[in-house]
Amino acid sequence: MKNTLKQVFHSGKFLFGFCIFVVIIATCIIYPIFVTADPLQMIGQGNFFKPGTYVSIEESTLSKSYTLQLPKEFSKLEAVLDIDTRSEIQQFLIKQAGIAESEIDVTDAEALVEQWKANYDPDTKYKGLTTAKRKALKRLNNEINAALKDSGVIIAEKDEEGALAQSKVIKDTDYVNINDVTKKTFILGTDNFGRDVLTELIAATKSSLKIGLLAGTIATAIGLILGLLAGYMGGLADNIIIFITNLFTVIPSFVILILISYSVGDNARGIAMVGIIIGVTSWPWTTRSVRSQVISLRNRDHVNLSKLSGHSMFRIIFTDILPYIASYVVMAFILQISSGILAEAQLSMIGLGPATTKTATLGLMMQWAMTYSAHLNGSWWAYFPVVILIALISFSLNLMNTGLDQVFNPQLRD
Amino acid sequence: MKGYKKYYGQKLFWYFLTLIFAVILNFILPRLMPGNPVSALASKAVSGMTDSTAIQKVINDYATRFGINEPMYKQFFMWLGNALRGDFGVSFSQYPRPVSDIIAKAVWWTVCLQLPAIIVGWILGNILGAIAAYIKGVFDKAILPIFLFIGNVPAFGMATVLLFLFAIKLRIAPSSGGYGYDLIPSASWTFIKSIISHYQLPFWSIVLITIGGQAIGMRSMSIYELNADYVKYSRFLGIKDRKIVGYVFRNAMLPQITGLALSLGTMMGGALVAEMVFSYPGLGMTLLTAVNGQDYPLLSACTLIITIMVLVANLAVELLYGVIDPRVKANQMD
Numbered sequence A: 001m002k003n004t005l006k007q008v009f010h011s012g013k014f015l016f017g018f019c020i021f022v023v024i025i026a027t028c029i030i031y032p033i034f035v036t037a038d039p040l041q042m043i044g045q046g047n048f049f050k051p052g053t054y055v056s057i058e059e060s061t062l063s064k065s066y067t068l069q070l071p072k073e074f075s076k077l078e079a080v081l082d083i084d085t086r087s088e089i090q091q092f093l094i095k096q097a098g099i100a101e102s103e104i105d106v107t108d109a110e111a112l113v114e115q116w117k118a119n120y121d122p123d124t125k126y127k128g129l130t131t132a133k134r135k136a137l138k139r140l141n142n143e144i145n146a147a148l149k150d151s152g153v154i155i156a157e158k159d160e161e162g163a164l165a166q167s168k169v170i171k172d173t174d175y176v177n178i179n180d181v182t183k184k185t186f187i188l189g190t191d192n193f194g195r196d197v198l199t200e201l202i203a204a205t206k207s208s209l210k211i212g213l214l215a216g217t218i219a220t221a222i223g224l225i226l227g228l229l230a231g232y233m234g235g236l237a238d239n240i241i242i243f244i245t246n247l248f249t250v251i252p253s254f255v256i257l258i259l260i261s262y263s264v265g266d267n268a269r270g271i272a273m274v275g276i277i278i279g280v281t282s283w284p285w286t287t288r289s290v291r292s293q294v295i296s297l298r299n300r301d302h303v304n305l306s307k308l309s310g311h312s313m314f315r316i317i318f319t320d321i322l323p324y325i326a327s328y329v330v331m332a333f334i335l336q337i338s339s340g341i342l343a344e345a346q347l348s349m350i351g352l353g354p355a356t357t358k359t360a361t362l363g364l365m366m367q368w369a370m371t372y373s374a375h376l377n378g379s380w381w382a383y384f385p386v387v388i389l390i391a392l393i394s395f396s397l398n399l400m401n402t403g404l405d406q407v408f409n410p411q412l413r414d
Numbered sequence B: 001m002k003g004y005k006k007y008y009g010q011k012l013f014w015y016f017l018t019l020i021f022a023v024i025l026n027f028i029l030p031r032l033m034p035g036n037p038v039s040a041l042a043s044k045a046v047s048g049m050t051d052s053t054a055i056q057k058v059i060n061d062y063a064t065r066f067g068i069n070e071p072m073y074k075q076f077f078m079w080l081g082n083a084l085r086g087d088f089g090v091s092f093s094q095y096p097r098p099v100s101d102i103i104a105k106a107v108w109w110t111v112c113l114q115l116p117a118i119i120v121g122w123i124l125g126n127i128l129g130a131i132a133a134y135i136k137g138v139f140d141k142a143i144l145p146i147f148l149f150i151g152n153v154p155a156f157g158m159a160t161v162l163l164f165l166f167a168i169k170l171r172i173a174p175s176s177g178g179y180g181y182d183l184i185p186s187a188s189w190t191f192i193k194s195i196i197s198h199y200q201l202p203f204w205s206i207v208l209i210t211i212g213g214q215a216i217g218m219r220s221m222s223i224y225e226l227n228a229d230y231v232k233y234s235r236f237l238g239i240k241d242r243k244i245v246g247y248v249f250r251n252a253m254l255p256q257i258t259g260l261a262l263s264l265g266t267m268m269g270g271a272l273v274a275e276m277v278f279s280y281p282g283l284g285m286t287l288l289t290a291v292n293g294q295d296y297p298l299l300s301a302c303t304l305i306i307t308i309m310v311l312v313a314n315l316a317v318e319l320l321y322g323v324i325d326p327r328v329k330a331n332q333m334d
Helices: A002-010 A012-034 A057-062 A076-080 A083-095 A109-119 A131-148 A197-233 A235-250 A253-264 A271-281 A284-298 A301-308 A313-350 A362-371 A384-408 B002-031 B037-046 B052-066 B072-084 B099-135 B137-152 B155-169 B189-226 B229-237 B241-277 B283-292 B296-324 B326-333
Strands: A052-055 A153-158 A164-170 A183-186
Touching: A002 A012, A002 A384, A012 A197, A012 A384, A052 A057, A076 A109, A076 A131, A083 A109, A083 A131, A109 A131, A197 A235, A197 A271, A197 A284, A197 A313, A197 A362, A197 A384, A235 A284, A235 B002, A235 B296, A253 A271, A253 A313, A253 B002, A253 B241, A253 B296, A271 A313, A284 A313, A301 A313, A313 A362, A313 A384, A313 B155, A313 B241, A313 B283, A362 A384, A384 B137, A384 B155, B002 B072, B002 B296, B099 B137, B099 B189, B099 B241, B099 B283, B099 B296, B137 B189, B155 B189, B155 B241, B189 B241, B229 B241, B241 B283, B241 B296, B283 B296
Parallel strands: none
Antiparallel strands: A052 A183, A153 A164
16 A cells, blocks of 8 residues: 555656645635635626726825826826827828828827927818817817826815815825725636635635535445446346446436436525536446456456355455455546536536525636626636636646556556 | 348447437436426416416416326327427427427537537547657657646637637637628628638637547557557567558557547537537527526427437447447457
8 A cells, every 4th residue: 555655656647736736725725714705705896807906096095195206107198199089190190281191100109299289280270171170179189288287186075065175186296105005906806796706716616626526426436336236246237237327328428417407406406416416427437447347357366266265245345356446446536526527617607507606616607707708808817717727627637547547557657 | 241230230229229218318307397397387477467267277278288287108208209290399488489490500500510620629639649659759748748738628618718819819710609790691602701710719629629638548548559569579570660550550549439439428518518608509509598598498409409419429430430440340250
């Protein structure tokens, strides 16, 4: 036993997969210790806030300000000059001021404004333009002039009569220390309900792992028992079991999964129920492979010797057969966990996942992101992390499986 | 030839039996649902009515129309008879469209998308796996882990990744649907072009997933075969490497074909969910609307048609296997 474990952990593939898996599980355990907030708390009022740090605007305007000379990312000029405005200015410069198109660079806002100021005169009545257009140009000129001033923003408050009274002027060199104000960092933004995606993701991973574990345990148990019975007893029992197994291997388990989930009804479909349903639909291939392994073991000498010694069937199965297929069963179990997690995700995306609002699962997160078309409006943070996590979990489990396979089947080693 | 007849006869019989079982499951499972769907439908129809005799009449009418007062076996044969004539009833959510009409429209989208995608993915995956096993070295060390990872990305995940990259960021492919929403299906050139451009993303997401899974399997099978005694013996005899490799990959192929038959159902399930991501007008979308609209005749017809598709594909693979595998041929000679 000790040697086998040592050998297993010497396999690079197994170790790599094992490390990823352990990191995922450890995150699921450790993260909630530090972030105790309810993962399903709806913080944001609105759909899909971008990842980043959110700072209270009110507190920022009221708290002590510092004067810093820094170039700004947010330029008022850039904000005024959107693509349509720029092309309008370009049109004006070409048609009215007679500047060649090659001399105008619409991507350089400051140069464009300089050309505008040099050529546009608000008092001139330009020919060939409608009155509406002339007025629009005048408004544009005012906007540009306003954007060029360093006036900052005025904060005003309503007094008792409802008149606005200036209370504070915010200059464009005013800064606030971020530690002085209330802030919240959403590393992965928020989802369609305004929930923190990162916190929710970790809670979801935890419940998805639970589903996978439950489904894997049930599927492996059923598969193992049926496989042992069929393989060891042979005869009629074998015929019946292999008949049923063959039926369920050919009928897609996906279909049975849908049918059962649908017939269970929304009220009964919790996390555990989904795990059980996935478990009872995914045992057939485990049964098949356990059976074929047992058949090859059945007539070995040590088994025959046990039979001659009059040992009971259970004893023979437990001491003479199980140890030989143990490694195989472990590998099957690992694969069942990973396919269970995937099955939950797919089921949820059709709308037949856990019908609960109390917990999140990876599939449900995916489902809500799709329902609110996160994939079409570019809110990648709502579903990419989920996809990556599902892929990582099943990648790590499959790596472990391949590693084990190479340890126990030396022919596969490179 | 006589032996083949027996082999094919057995296979056909076995698949027929499975089909019957699947049909029975398809009939029974939704009827186990707490609160049967017919009474739910009837109660929806009588909501707002106050006259109790009228309510009773409506409910009775529904009950006789759907035959829920009859014993289960009679209901089954009634349902089966209708299903054989292609009559799956009327859809609840798209009333008064008959279910068979909806399914008939959707099924070709799915078949034309998934069949080529799975075949192309399978072939490419096998080639890649075989090359990785034969060449080893950098190719094996670098490319295979990538495909191992891709093979573990769920199909719907790959769909969202491709959608984000090519439709949202690069804007070189349409994001959803089977054809442009401004077009009416016709045999015109613009329509065909629109179908082809909408086809790309769903197609490649299924292909990529299939490649990943198949390459891994083919690689380990090939390594297994390359180390077999007959290969060493052939090398010792001085047979050309190319000829040996041909035999090795043919032998490694066989389990891959069986593997394809076994995993077809799972693959299709995954691909259906990927279809949903693209709002492709196939069975995946139909399934989704059926579940969301509590449309149980549509759902049951969907699952039945999916089962039949998988069964037919499986049967085709197994029949093909009989031709390819010399051992089957040899067995039948006895």
